[in-house]
Amino acid sequence: MTGGFFSMGGYAAFIWPCYALTAIGMIWLAYASWRKAKDNAARLDALEQGPPVDGTDTPDAEG
Amino acid sequence: MFDYLANPTRFVRIADVLFRPVAILATGLILVGLYFALFASPADYQQGDTVRIMYVHVPAAWLAVLGYVAMGVCALFYIVWRHPLADIALRAMAPVGALFALLTLVTGSLWGKPMWGAWWVWDARLTSMLILFFFYVAVIALANGFDRAERGSRPAALLALVGVLNVPIVKFSVDWWNTLHQPASLIRSGGVSIDPSMLTPLLFMLAGFHLYFVALVILRMKALLIERRITSLQLRQARQTAKPVHPTNTGPNA
Numbered sequence: 001m002t003g004g005f006f007s008m009g010g011y012a013a014f015i016w017p018c019y020a021l022t023a024i025g026m027i028w029l030a031y032a033s034w035r036k037a038k039d040n041a042a043r044l045d046a047l048e049q050g051p052p053v054d055g056t057d058t059p060d061a062e063g
Numbered sequence: 064m065f066d067y068l069a070n071p072t073r074f075v076r077i078a079d080v081l082f083r084p085v086a087i088l089a090t091g092l093i094l095v096g097l098y099f100a101l102f103a104s105p106a107d108y109q110q111g112d113t114v115r116i117m118y119v120h121v122p123a124a125w126l127a128v129l130g131y132v133a134m135g136v137c138a139l140f141y142i143v144w145r146h147p148l149a150d151i152a153l154r155a156m157a158p159v160g161a162l163f164a165l166l167t168l169v170t171g172s173l174w175g176k177p178m179w180g181a182w183w184v185w186d187a188r189l190t191s192m193l194i195l196f197f198f199y200v201a202v203i204a205l206a207n208g209f210d211r212a213e214r215g216s217r218p219a220a221l222l223a224l225v226g227v228l229n230v231p232i233v234k235f236s237v238d239w240w241n242t243l244h245q246p247a248s249l250i251r252s253g254g255v256s257i258d259p260s261m262l263t264p265l266l267f268m269l270a271g272f273h274l275y276f277v278a279l280v281i282l283r284m285k286a287l288l289i290e291r292r293i294t295s296l297q298l299r300q301a302r303q304t305a306k307p308v309h310p311t312n313t314g315p316n317a
């Protein structure tokens with residue numbers, strides 16, 4: 001490794017943003033997907049336990 | 064085999080079993096890959112430490128292209144056999160592939176500036192990768208651009224299939240045209256053309272990114288299947304509520 005670890009041989013301004021943006025993108029999408037799966041599972045549980053009390057979250061029936 | 068997996072309820076059961084080990088393995092492989100990429104691999108004699116960008120850029124680019132091929136296969140399955148699970152898989156893959164296409168462009172740009180002296184050039188590889196990203200975005204927009212999700216399925220699948228034409232252009236652009244981007248340098252006709260000290264982090268990252276893609280697609284497919292179930296339950300409830308207002312089935316033979 002040339003130079004200090006963090007200076008990355010003078011290319012720190014290019015290398016670290018690559019790793020940081022990749023990490024942020026991948027972690028963010030994984031979290032968003034996990035959150036969506038969890039929220040949907042909770043909504044389904046609530047829906048299967050019985051009809052909504054006020055009937056507000058049912059869309060208009062078509063046909 | 065496809066029929067066996069194509070049952071949504073069975074798929075959710077299999078997904079529940081598979082997700083955790085695949086996600087753990089992906090994380091492990093990426094962490095080991097990061098160790099090799101940042102600590103245990105040498106700088107390049109020509110490119111210096113910027114070669115480390117390769118360990119995120121190349122796996123992201125592979126996944127952007129392979130993800131699109133997988134999406135194209137799903138699109139074909141949906142158009143020909145109309146199987147809802149193919150549509151769900153397509154919808155699950157699109158954002159993950161789009162992320163990798165975007166990361167390929169951004170990390171490539173950050174690699175291009177110190178090596179080529181330019182953030183961006185309109186060369187064949189870069190331009191075709193940008194078009195691939197636009198296809199991903201357009202497929203996502205089309206799939207979600209209708210009031211009822213299923214209405215967007217066929218147009219999105221058709222567009223995804225059209226975009227498959229761009230895949231060989233991305234892959235072979237470096238051979239067909241004189242590009243600033245280097246030609247394929249991992250595997251050439253004579254075999255593997257990269258030193259083992261650089262191949263090791265690359266292989267770990269490639270394996271980790273592939274499994275990340277698989278894990279995320281499983282998770283997103285499960286979320287979408289639950290969403291479909293919620294919509295159908297809500298419709299059924301709405302129909303049940305609407306039934307008493309329908310005084311039609313009262314014929315003489317009733």
